[in-house]
Amino acid sequence: MKTGPSYPKEDKVYDKIFRKSIENPEEFWAEVGEEVEWSKYWDKVLDNSNEPFTKWYVGGEINACHNAVDRHVKAGYGKKVALIHDSPLTSTIRKVTYDELLEKTSRLAGALANMGVQKGDRVLIYMPLVPETVI
Incomplete structure (x- = not known):
């Protein structure tokens, strides 16, 4: 050392x-x-x-979405950038705030619930490397 x-x-x-x-x-x-x-x-x-x-x-239980998104919005960081997507394919940079992530994850959770997905179910979504993959 x-x-x-x-x-x-x-x-x-x-x-x-x-x-x-x-x-x-x-x-x-x-x-x-x-x-x-x-x-x-x-x-x-x-x-x-x-x-x-x-x-x-x-014995512990954790909500990954709460820790990654919700608690930061609650702490007043909603307008702060949570993700930066720098695409080598399109030569664009896209920034997503914690507020945007919370809104999008809430919408996705609602859509999955409407399709009958329940706590404990496993869901597989195959997507390219775009910000929506995180949601």
């Missing part, structure tokens, strides 16, 4: 964080888990009882 005065401070911080993730993974990932909002808090951060198949945040 690099050391010395010419070694950037940010790299030292990274090394400290990385070391903690290796030396005490349960504590490290518990701290990381605090950075998102949980629908149901986890019972155990990691379960290695069936290695190499680790289970993470056992």
Whole structure:
């Protein structure tokens, strides 16, 4: 590992964080888990009882859309850019705000519900690399 005065401070911080993730993974990932909002808090951060198949945040439930979009709108960042799509095919750049993402994900959720899709159902959508793929 690099050391010395010419070694950037940010790299030292990274090394400290990385070391903690290796030396005490349960504590490290518990701290990381605090950075998102949980629908149901986890019972155990990691379960290695069936290695190499680790289970993470056992018993926890999370809404990925809420954490990726809704909570940012709620915090007042709705007008901020959430996605930048730089298309090499069309040589265009498209920016999508959190407000736009929330509106589009809500519309898609409504459309899926109208088609009978329910909680627990699996849906596969095959799309090109465009901003709508995220929705």
